[in-house]
Amino acid sequence: MELRLYDTLSREKRTFVPLDANNVRMYVCGPTVYDFAHIGNARPVIVFDVLFRLLRHLYGEAHVKYVRNITDVDDKINDRAARDFPGLPLNEAIRKVTEQTGKQFHADVDALGCLRPTVEPRATEHIGEMREIIERLVAGGFAYVAEDHVLFSPQAMNAANSVLPRYGALSNRSLDEMIAGARVDVAPYKKDNTDFVLWKPSKPGEPSWPSPAGIAAQGRPGWHIECSAMAWKHLGEHFDIHGGGIDLVFPHHENEVAQTCCAFHRERMANTWMHNGFLQVEGEKMSKSLGNFITIHELLADWPGEVLRLNMLKTQYRSPIDWTMKSLEESAKTLDDWYRVAADVAPTEPAASVIEPLLDDLNTPQAITALHGLRGDAAALSGSLRLLGFLAESAAQWEGRKQQASGVDAKEVERLIAERTAARSRKDFKESDRIRDLLAAMGVAIKDSKEGTTWEIAR
DSSP states (O other), X not given: OOOEEEETTTTEEEEOOOSOTTSEEEEEOOOBSSSOXXXXXXXXXXXXXXHHHHHXXXXXXXXXXXXXXXXXXXXXXXXXXXXXXXXSOHHHHHHHHHHHHHHHHHHHHHHTTOXXXXXXXXXXXXXXXHHHHHHHHHHTXXXXXXXXXXXXXXXXXXXXXXXOOOTTTTTTOOHHHHHHHSOOOXXXXXXXXXOEEEEEEOOTTSOOBOOSTTOOSOEEEOHHHHHHHHHHHHHOSSEXXXXXXXXXXXXXXXXXXXXXXXXXXXXXXXXXXXXXXXXXETTEXXXXXXXXXXXXXXXXXXXXXXXXXXXXXXXXXXXXXXXXXXXXXXXXXXXXXXXXXXXXXOOOSOOHHHHHHHHBXXXXXXXHHHHHHTTTOHHHHHHHHHHTTOOOSOHHHHHHHHHHHHTOOHHHHHHHHHHHHHHHHTTOHHHHHHHHHHHHHTTEEEEEETTEEEEEEOO
């Protein structure tokens, strides 16, 4: 069986062949740490965690390197720091914001069942690499200095007679289309409207570092150069997979390709570009103005992280996803069943019926269908679910957490069930029905069988 992945650049599903099977390398754009991550941010985290797990399964844990960055220098961070800590120097306030929100992000994604990346670099720890790439770009004629800024020229890239890709190839746009479809910063020092910032001067009190290219004023990096630098530092000039949300294709990933390929005279930065689709909530685009902006943290107050994970994976990663309460309830019931059947069973190897759809461009809906078909083989179900990041708890822990979240007193439920069983034995069905209705009002669903009566928290 071979792994096939859809490549955004070539616009086709291609067989994945790593540059080095002993060192499979993947980079995914991570969070800008200024606030709680929303549920849309959770999608690439979960999607590429599944890919990370699959690659480790195929090539061995020691042979896969996953890098997901943290952006800790950004205008949004500066604004949040000034708002939340007005009495502190800005740099100190920024450090407080990034430390706090970084911890929040890790707590949220841990709860979603995601493995930590192999490396999680911070932008501020890679200023030296950013400056080196910028120096290379200026020396190669792909970037220029203007009024203490360094700007990249897509025109110069496309004019170069070399192995370089065409600027716009990843997003499949011409330069004119990019100007028409993007929020282009108009500035008098730009040679062309499509030129973008690699480095800019810092305002008083903002984070600042010695500037590249002979600029005397202190400055700070633009957004796009950060990921080029961190990917280069930890994965090299050319690596296997680069991932992120579809919203990052242009301008962020387009500009990453330009910077890296021009700095190192490469035809490609990553062999495969992968992008997950958009997320909407109850049929509408998520926004604060509509009141449907939901953070991972808020959802975790009401649902176990594995419910959110399963709900996300029921849609293939490239397709748009509609996040609904009904779907969450269905995901919770499915996990209740899987925990009862497989959580306490020693796992065997993941089933081929689950692996095969994953090899077909992470077809998680088909993999989930295959999981339902394994209900009669608890050991294979257990192994397959664990590969996908489920069953982190025992069945008792899962049920206990549900009870705790619902506020149900388990001892009281057991007492009432015993009374109902006694009433049924003496054929007092009126009393039996009364107790059943009382349990239902408490949020408890009961199920009678030959083995006796079982119960669970009603979803």
